[in-house]
Amino acid sequence: xxxxxxxxxxxxxxxxxxxLLWILTPKYLTARxxxxxxxxxxxxxxxxxxxxxxxxxxxIFGVLYxxxxxxxxxxxxxxxxxxxxLGLLLVSFFSLLLLSNVITAxxxxxxxxxxxxxxxxxxxxxxxYAAKLLETTxxxxxxxxxxxxxxxxxxxxxxxxGWGFGPFVAFTFIPFLVIPSVLGSAVTLLLVNIFPARRxxxxxxxxxxxxxxxxxxxxxxxxxxxLARPEGFRSLVDFIAVLRGPTSPLLPSEWxxxxxxxxxxxxxxxxxxYMLWSTAAAFVVIGALLHRTMxxxxxxxxxxxxxxxxxxxxxxxxxMRALAPLGTLKRELVMKEVRLFFRDTTQWSQLILLxxxxxxxxxxxxxxxxxxxxxxxxxxxxxPFLNLVLAGFVLASIAARFIFPAVSLEGRTLWLLRSSPxxxxxxxxxxxxxxxxxxxxxxxxxxxxTNYLLQVSVFMFLVxxxxxxxxxxxxxxxxxxxxTMFPQFETENAAQIPTSFGGLLFMMASxxxxxxxxxxxxxxxxxxxxxxxxxxxxNPLEMVLGFGAAALLCVASTVIPIKVALRRxxxxxxx
Amino acid sequence: MIRLxxxxxxxxxFVAVDGLDLHVPQGELFGFLxxxxxxxxxxxxxxxxxxxxxxxxxxxGGVDLAVDPIAAKAKLGFIPDRPFIYEKLTGAExxxxxxxxxxxxxxxxxxxxxxLLALFDLEEWRDELVESYSHGMRQKLIISSxxxxxxxxxxxxxxxxxxxxxxxxxLRDLFREYAARxxxxxxxxxxxxxxxxxxxRIGIIVNGKMHALGTMSELxxxxxxxxxxxxxxxxxxxxxxxxxxxxxxxDA
Numbered sequence: 132x133x134x135x136x137x138x139x140x141x142x143x144x145x146x147x148x149x150x151l152l153w154i155l156t157p158k159y160l161t162a163r164x165x166x167x168x169x170x171x172x173x174x175x176x177x178x179x180x181x182x183x184x185x186x187x188x189x190x191i192f193g194v195l196y197x198x199x200x201x202x203x204x205x206x207x208x209x210x211x212x213x214x215x216x217l218g219l220l221l222v223s224f225f226s227l228l229l230l231s232n233v234i235t236a237x238x239x240x241x242x243x244x245x246x247x248x249x250x251x252x253x254x255x256x257x258x259x260y261a262a263k264l265l266e267t268t269x270x271x272x273x274x275x276x277x278x279x280x281x282x283x284x285x286x287x288x289x290x291x292x293g294w295g296f297g298p299f300v301a302f303t304f305i306p307f308l309v310i311p312s313v314l315g316s317a318v319t320l321l322l323v324n325i326f327p328a329r330r331x332x333x334x335x336x337x338x339x340x341x342x343x344x345x346x347x348x349x350x351x352x353x354x355x356x357x358l359a360r361p362e363g364f365r366s367l368v369d370f371i372a373v374l375r376g377p378t379s380p381l382l383p384s385e386w387x388x389x390x391x392x393x394x395x396x397x398x399x400x401x402x403x404x405y406m407l408w409s410t411a412a413a414f415v416v417i418g419a420l421l422h423r424t425m426x427x428x429x430x431x432x433x434x435x436x437x438x439x440x441x442x443x444x445x446x447x448x449x450x451m452r453a454l455a456p457l458g459t460l461k462r463e464l465v466m467k468e469v470r471l472f473f474r475d476t477t478q479w480s481q482l483i484l485l486x487x488x489x490x491x492x493x494x495x496x497x498x499x500x501x502x503x504x505x506x507x508x509x510x511x512x513x514x515p516f517l518n519l520v521l522a523g524f525v526l527a528s529i530a531a532r533f534i535f536p537a538v539s540l541e542g543r544t545l546w547l548l549r550s551s552p553x554x555x556x557x558x559x560x561x562x563x564x565x566x567x568x569x570x571x572x573x574x575x576x577x578x579x580x581t582n583y584l585l586q587v588s589v590f591m592f593l594v595x596x597x598x599x600x601x602x603x604x605x606x607x608x609x610x611x612x613x614x615t616m617f618p619q620f621e622t623e624n625a626a627q628i629p630t631s632f633g634g635l636l637f638m639m640a641s642x643x644x645x646x647x648x649x650x651x652x653x654x655x656x657x658x659x660x661x662x663x664x665x666x667x668x669x670n671p672l673e674m675v676l677g678f679g680a681a682a683l684l685c686v687a688s689t690v691i692p693i694k695v696a697l698r699r700x701x702x703x704x705x706x
Numbered sequence: 707m708i709r710l711x712x713x714x715x716x717x718x719x720f721v722a723v724d725g726l727d728l729h730v731p732q733g734e735l736f737g738f739l740x741x742x743x744x745x746x747x748x749x750x751x752x753x754x755x756x757x758x759x760x761x762x763x764x765x766x767g768g769v770d771l772a773v774d775p776i777a778a779k780a781k782l783g784f785i786p787d788r789p790f791i792y793e794k795l796t797g798a799e800x801x802x803x804x805x806x807x808x809x810x811x812x813x814x815x816x817x818x819x820x821x822l823l824a825l826f827d828l829e830e831w832r833d834e835l836v837e838s839y840s841h842g843m844r845q846k847l848i849i850s851s852x853x854x855x856x857x858x859x860x861x862x863x864x865x866x867x868x869x870x871x872x873x874x875x876x877l878r879d880l881f882r883e884y885a886a887r888x889x890x891x892x893x894x895x896x897x898x899x900x901x902x903x904x905x906x907r908i909g910i911i912v913n914g915k916m917h918a919l920g921t922m923s924e925l926x927x928x929x930x931x932x933x934x935x936x937x938x939x940x941x942x943x944x945x946x947x948x949x950x951x952x953x954x955x956x957d958a
Binding site: 458459460462463464466467470471474475542543544546547548549550551552553554702704 | 751754755756757758775776777778779780782784786788790791792794795799802803804806807808809810811835851
C-alpha cells in the first residue's frame with residue numbers, strides 16, 4: 132500500500148496588515164448590497180421616509196429654535212436657561228445611550244450569528260473587541276445622533292455658532308457616544324459572567340428594564356418643573372444660583388453642555404473637552420482589559436441559556452375557554468401570541484418599564500399646579516386636552532415596544548404560516564387585537580384617572596375618552612403597518628426591534644397623527660370652552676367638521692397601514 | 707394530486723426554475739433530485755405557497771394555488787429543510803397550534819400528536835420548550851407537525867438532515883405507508899440510495915429544468931442515461947467530469 136504524502140501547506144499567519152476592523156467587513160458589504168438592491172416600491176418608501184423625517188426634524192428644530200430665541204431675549208438668565216435645557220436633554224440622551232448600549236452589547240458581543248465563526252477563528256481579542264464595540268456604538272447611537280442634529284442646529288442658529296459649530300459639536304459628541312458604549316458593554320460583560328448562565332439573557336433584560344425605570348423615576352424626583360416656576364424660589368438670586376450650578380458635574384453630558392455653551396459664548400472650556408476625550412480613552416482601555424480577561428468565559432456561559440420547562444397554569448386553561456367562541460384558528464393564534472409574550476423575558480419584562488412610565492405620568496398630572504390664583508376654568512379644561520398629546524405619546528412608546536415587533540417576531544417561522552391555509556388577514560387580525568385591547572384598556576384607564584385628578588368638565592371627559600380610543604386604534608394600526616413594512620426578521624433580540632429604523636419611523640408617524648388629531652380638535656374645543664367661559668353661543672358646524680376630520684384621520688391611520696401591511700405580507704417571499 | 711404547469715421563478719436575471727411541467731398523481735411517492743442550486747428548494751417552496759412563481763401554475767388536489775390559496779394549502783403539509791419553529795412553545799403546544807391552523811382540534815388531534823411524538827421518541831419532551839430541543843429533535847417535531855392534520859399531499863425538503871439512523875428508518879417507513887394509503891408525497895433528497903429504494907418515480911432537475919423523469923427501471927433503460935444505479939445516472943446528468951483533480955485542490 133502506498134502512502135500519499137501531501138506537501139506541507141504554508142502556515143497561515145494572521146495578516147498583520149489587515150485593518151483592525153476587518154471583522155466588520157461582512158456587515159459593511161451586507162449593508163452596501165442591501166442599499167444597492169433594487170426592490171419594487173423602494174422609491175416610494177424612501178419618499179415617505181424623507182417627508183416624515185424632514186417634518187420631524189423641522190418640528191424639533193422649530194420648537195427648540197423658538198424657545199432658544201425667546202431665552203436669548205431674556206436678560207441675565209436667558210443663556211443660563213438655554214444651557215440648563217441643553218444639559219437636561221443631554222442627560223436624557225446619556226441615559227438612553229446607556230440603556231440601549233447594554234441591550235445592543237448583549238446581541239453584538241454574545242448572541243450575534245457571526246460570533247461562532249469569529250470565536251473559533253484565530254482572531255486577536257483586541258480586534259474582536261474593537262469591531263464589536265464599534266458595532267455596538269453605531270447600532271445603539273444612531274437614533275440619538277438623528278435627534279441631536281436638529282437640536283444642535285437650533286442651538287447653532289439661535290446663538291450664531293457659525294460654520295465652525297458643526298465640526299466642533301461632532302468632535303465633542305464622539306467621546307459622548309463612546310463612553311456609554313464602553314460602559315454598556317462592560318456592564319453586559321460583567322453580568323454575563325456573574326449570573327447563572329442559563330438565565331443570563333433573561334436577567335439582563337430585567338436589569339436593563341429596571342435601570343430604565345430607575346432613570347425615569349430619578350428624573351421625576353429631580354422635579355425639573357421647579358425651573359419653570361421661579362416663584363417657588365426664595366429670591367431671584369437663589370434661582371440664578373440653581374441655574375448656574377452644574378446639574379451633574381461628573382456626567383459626560385455636563386462636559387458636552389459646558390463645551391458647547393462656551394463655544395457659543397465665544398469662550399474656551401478646554402477642561403470639559405479634555406475630560407470628555409481622556410475619559411473616553413481611559414474607558415476604552417479599561418473596557419479592552421476587562422474584555423481580555425472575561426470575554427471567553429462569558430461567551431461560553433451565554434451559549435447555555437436555553438430554558439427547558441414551560442409553565443402551563445390555570446390562566447391558560449381559562450384563556451382557552453374564554454377564547455373558544457373565536458373558533459379554533461383564531462383561538463390558537465391568540466393563545467400562541469400570549470404564550471410567546473409571557474414566556475419571553477425580554478418581552479414581558481418591559482411591562483415593568485411600562486408601569487413606571489404610567490405611574491410617573493399620573494403623578495406628573497397630579498402635581499400640576501392647577502389650583503389657586505389666576506387659574507381659570509379655561510386653563511383647567513385646556514390642560515386635559517393637551518394631556519391627550521402626552522397620553523398619546525405614552526401609548527405610542529408602549530405600542531413601539533409591544534405591537535411594532537409583532538410581525539418581526541414571527542421571523543423565520545413564517546414558512547409555517549405561509550404554507551398553511553392561514554389567511555394573512557387572520558394573522559394580522561390576531562396581532563392587531565392582541566396588542567390593541569390591552570393598550571385600549573390602559574389608555575382609557577390613564578385618561579379616566581388623570582381626568583378625575585384634574586376634575587374636568589363632562590364635555591372634556593367625553594372628548595378625551597373618544598379621542599384616546601380613536602388614537603389608540605390609529606397608533607396600533609400604525610405599529611402593525613410600520614412593523615410589517617420594516618420587519619426585522621433576523622433579529623436576535625426582541626428588545627432591539629423598536630430601536631430599528633422602522634421603529635423610529637413609526638414613532639415619528641405616531642407623533643404626526645397625535646399632533647394632527649389634537650390640532651383638528653383644537654378649534655372646536657376652543658370654541659366650546661370660550662362659549663362656556665364667556666357665555667357665547669356654540670358653533671355646531673365647527674364642532675362637526677373639527678371632530679369629524681379628527682375621527683377620519685384616526686380611522687384612516689388605522690385602516691390604511693393595516694391594508695398596506697397585509698399587501699406587503701402577502702407579497703413577501705421567504706427564500 | 708400535484709400538477710406544475712410552466713412553473714418559472716426568476717431572481718432578477720437569474721432563472722432558478724425554468725418552465726417546469728410535472729404531474730405527481732395520488733398515492734405516488736415522488737423523488738426530486740438535483741445538484742445544489744438546481745432549483746429543488748425553490749420549486750418546493752413555490753408549491754408550499756411560500757414563494758410566488760414568476761410564471762406558471764401550481765395545482766394541489768386540483769385547486770389552483772394562485773386562485774384559491776387557502777383551499778389548496780388546506781390539502782398540504784410542508785416540511786422545510788431548516789427547522790425554525792417557535793422557541794417558546796412546547797412540542798405538544800406546537801403540534802396543537804399547527805392543527806389549529808388547519809382548523810382541527812379536539813381529542814383526535816391530541817391522540818395523533820401523542821402518537822407522532824411517541825413514534826419519534828419525543829414523548830418525554832412533549833411539555834418542554836422547543837428552545838431546549840436539539841436540531842434533530844426539532845426536525846422530528848416539524849415532521850410530526852406535517853402529519854398531525856393528515857394532509858392529502860406532503861411536500862418535503864431534505865427530510866434526513868440532522869436525523870439519527872433510527873429516525874431515518876422510521877421516516878422511510880412512514881412515507882411508504884402514507885403513500886400506500888392514497889396520499890401523495892413529493893420529496894427532495896440528496897440520499898440517492900433512499901430515493902432509489904423508496905420512490906415510485908424520480909425527477910432530476912438541473913439548472914431549473916427537468917432533465918430526467920421516470921421510474922428507476924425507466925431511467926435505467928434509457929440509453930441516454932445508461933447505467934445501473936441512480937448515482938451513476940445522477941453523476942452523468944450533473945457532470946461528474948467537472949470534478950477537479952483532488953490532488954491539485956489539496957496542494958493549492
